[in-house]
Amino acid sequence: MGNKQEEKELHPEDINEMMQVRRDKMKAFADKGILPFGHRYEVTHHAQDIRDHFDELEGEEDGPIVHMAGRLMAKRGHGKASFAELMDLSGKMQVYFKYDVLGEDKYANFRMLDIGDIIGIAGRVFKTQRGEITVKVEDFDLLSKSLRPLPEKFHGLKDVEMRYRQRYVDLIMNPEVRETFISRTKIIKAMRSYLDARDFLEVETPVMSTIAGGAAARPFITYHNALDMKLYLRIATELNLKRLVVGGLERVYELGRVFRNEGIDVRHNPEFTSVEIYQAYADYNDLIELTEGIVRDAAEKVLGTTKITYQGLEIDFANVKRISMNDAVKEATGKDFLAAKTVEEARAMADDAGVPYEQKHGIGGILNAAFEEKVETTLMQPTFITGHPTEISPLAKRNPENPMITDRFEFFVYGRELANGFTELNDPIDQEQRFLEQVKQREAGDAEAHMMDRDFITALEYGLPPTGGLGIGVDRLVMLLTDSASIRDVLLFPHMRAKAEE
RNA sequence: GACUCACUAGCUCAACUGGCAGAGCAACUGACUCUUAAUCAGUAGGUUCGCGGUUCGAUUCCGCGGUGGGUCACCA
Incomplete structure (x- = not known):
C-alpha cells in the first residue's frame, strides 16, 4: 500500500485504480528482471497461417514449434x-x-498478464476436445x-466519438473496422493498377499554392514565414495536371488529398482524397468509359462482384444508365429548360415546377437548380448525367451543337455525386472569358467562384491537346464498396474539433 | 452556421411523475488442469460533461457553455 501511495505521487493526474494496478504489475515484472517493453520477436506464424496449415502443424508432442505475437x-x-x-x-x-x-514461475507470470498486453508465444498446435485449434504455450515473452x-x-x-478520436482502440476492438480500412487500401491499389496498366503516369503536384483553382470551393489559407506570403491549400489538382498535359505528359493522374473549407457531415470531411485523371486526345465519352471501368474493376477486386449492397439497397455497377441533365429534368418536371429563350422564361418554368433559384442564375443555373432539387437524390442506381450548363462548368468545353451546355458528365450513385468529368476547355480565349466571369461573381461576393489564374491561360496559349x-x-467510392454510412467510417482519423483540455 | 438528440464506474447500459446512483463485463481477493461472453464465492470502483439557477432535496426541471451523433444549409 505504501508502494501504491508512492506511485500515485508520481502520476498525480488521472490514474484510476485499474491503471494503477497495471503500473504495479509492470513494476513487478521489472523487479523479476522481465522488461515490460521488449524488443524484437521472431514471428513464424499468424493466427490465420495456423488455421490454414493445421494439418501439417498439429501435434501436441511432436508438431513443430510455432511463434506468434499479438x-x-x-x-x-x-x-x-x-x-x-x-x-x-x-x-x-x-x-x-x-x-x-x-x-x-512462468505460469505465475502468465497470471500477472492483463488483457491488452502484447506478448510473443512459442508453442505447439493442437485441437481441443471441443475441436478448436489452439496453441499450447511452451514459452512466452512479454x-x-x-x-x-x-x-x-x-x-x-x-x-462514436472515442472510435474516431482514438481509432487505435477502435481497431483493436472492432474487427470490421480493420476490414474496412484494408478494403480502402485495396480499392486505391486497384485504381492505381487500372490506370497504370493503361499508361497513365502518376504524378504529384503542390498541395500549397498561391491560387486555389480547379473547383468551386473555399480554400484553407496558410502562411509561409520566409516568403512572407499567404498560401492556399489546394481544392483540386485539375489545373496543374492540365499544365502537365500541355507539357506533353499525355496521360496523367494524381491520387491525393485536397482540402475544402466547408461544412462537415456524413459525406464531407475538410480533407478528402480525390483522383483526377487527364487523357490527351480523348473526350468525355472516353472518360465515362474509364470511370465505369475503374469503379467496376475496384468492386470486382475488393468484393469479387459488381453487385453491391449499400445501406440495404442493391446497386449493380455493371448496369449503368446515361441521360442528359436536361432530359432528366424534363422527365422529372415536364419542363424543357434548354428550350427557354430568356431567363424570365426559365424562371417561370422553375416557379411552375417549384424549383428555388437565385437572382444570379441564368438559364443554365436554373436548369442545374432544377436538377439538384428534383433529380439528384433520386439517382440511386449508377447514372451518368451529361450536358451540364456552361454557366456552372467554367473549365469544361462547350458542346459543339449547343454552346449553352458543355461536354461534361457527373456520375451519381445512391443520390450522390461520385465522379465528375468533361472534355477539357482548351481554348485559351474562351477560358479567359470564363475566368473573368468567375472573377465577376467572386467580386459580387461568391467566395467559391474561381480566382483568375493567368499562368493557366498562358499554358493553354501554348496549346492543350483535346483532352x-x-x-x-x-472516399465516397470506398463508402459504397464498404457499405459505410459516414465518410468518417472510411477515414482513419476523421477531422474532429480539438478537445478543450489535454 | 441553424435545428434536434445524446453525454451516468475503464467499457456497454439502467435509474417511474425530482427522493440514499445500479447491473453486466473489466479490475481486485479466493476456488477451479479442455474453456471459449468459462464458472462459483466475495471486494472495491462515481465531480452523473462543466458552470450557474429553481427546490427542503437535481442524474432528473430551467439557463449558459463544451463535445459528439443526426437533419438542413454549403459542397465532392
Whole structure:
C-alpha cells in the first residue's frame, strides 16, 4: 500500500485504480528482471497461417514449434490451466497455458498478464476436445505491457466519438473496422493498377499554392514565414495536371488529398482524397468509359462482384444508365429548360415546377437548380448525367451543337455525386472569358467562384491537346464498396474539433 | 452556421411523475488442469460533461457553455 501511495505521487493526474494496478504489475515484472517493453520477436506464424496449415502443424508432442505475437484479448483461467485469446493482424487464436508445461514461475507470470498486453508465444498446435485449434504455450515473452484497460470484450467500443478520436482502440476492438480500412487500401491499389496498366503516369503536384483553382470551393489559407506570403491549400489538382498535359505528359493522374473549407457531415470531411485523371486526345465519352471501368474493376477486386449492397439497397455497377441533365429534368418536371429563350422564361418554368433559384442564375443555373432539387437524390442506381450548363462548368468545353451546355458528365450513385468529368476547355480565349466571369461573381461576393489564374491561360496559349478529364471522390467510392454510412467510417482519423483540455 | 438528440464506474447500459446512483463485463481477493461472453464465492470502483439557477432535496426541471451523433444549409 505504501508502494501504491508512492506511485500515485508520481502520476498525480488521472490514474484510476485499474491503471494503477497495471503500473504495479509492470513494476513487478521489472523487479523479476522481465522488461515490460521488449524488443524484437521472431514471428513464424499468424493466427490465420495456423488455421490454414493445421494439418501439417498439429501435434501436441511432436508438431513443430510455432511463434506468434499479438495482443492478449481474453483470459479464461481454470486454476492450473488457462485459455487465452491472442489477436494478431490476421485474427484471433486460442492459446493454452498450462502449469505442467510452463512450470511455476512462468505460469505465475502468465497470471500477472492483463488483457491488452502484447506478448510473443512459442508453442505447439493442437485441437481441443471441443475441436478448436489452439496453441499450447511452451514459452512466452512479454513484449509490451498495456497500461490502460480495453473496452468491454463483448460489446466492444461503441462510443462514436472515442472510435474516431482514438481509432487505435477502435481497431483493436472492432474487427470490421480493420476490414474496412484494408478494403480502402485495396480499392486505391486497384485504381492505381487500372490506370497504370493503361499508361497513365502518376504524378504529384503542390498541395500549397498561391491560387486555389480547379473547383468551386473555399480554400484553407496558410502562411509561409520566409516568403512572407499567404498560401492556399489546394481544392483540386485539375489545373496543374492540365499544365502537365500541355507539357506533353499525355496521360496523367494524381491520387491525393485536397482540402475544402466547408461544412462537415456524413459525406464531407475538410480533407478528402480525390483522383483526377487527364487523357490527351480523348473526350468525355472516353472518360465515362474509364470511370465505369475503374469503379467496376475496384468492386470486382475488393468484393469479387459488381453487385453491391449499400445501406440495404442493391446497386449493380455493371448496369449503368446515361441521360442528359436536361432530359432528366424534363422527365422529372415536364419542363424543357434548354428550350427557354430568356431567363424570365426559365424562371417561370422553375416557379411552375417549384424549383428555388437565385437572382444570379441564368438559364443554365436554373436548369442545374432544377436538377439538384428534383433529380439528384433520386439517382440511386449508377447514372451518368451529361450536358451540364456552361454557366456552372467554367473549365469544361462547350458542346459543339449547343454552346449553352458543355461536354461534361457527373456520375451519381445512391443520390450522390461520385465522379465528375468533361472534355477539357482548351481554348485559351474562351477560358479567359470564363475566368473573368468567375472573377465577376467572386467580386459580387461568391467566395467559391474561381480566382483568375493567368499562368493557366498562358499554358493553354501554348496549346492543350483535346483532352478528357475526370475526378473521382475516392472516399465516397470506398463508402459504397464498404457499405459505410459516414465518410468518417472510411477515414482513419476523421477531422474532429480539438478537445478543450489535454 | 441553424435545428434536434445524446453525454451516468475503464467499457456497454439502467435509474417511474425530482427522493440514499445500479447491473453486466473489466479490475481486485479466493476456488477451479479442455474453456471459449468459462464458472462459483466475495471486494472495491462515481465531480452523473462543466458552470450557474429553481427546490427542503437535481442524474432528473430551467439557463449558459463544451463535445459528439443526426437533419438542413454549403459542397465532392
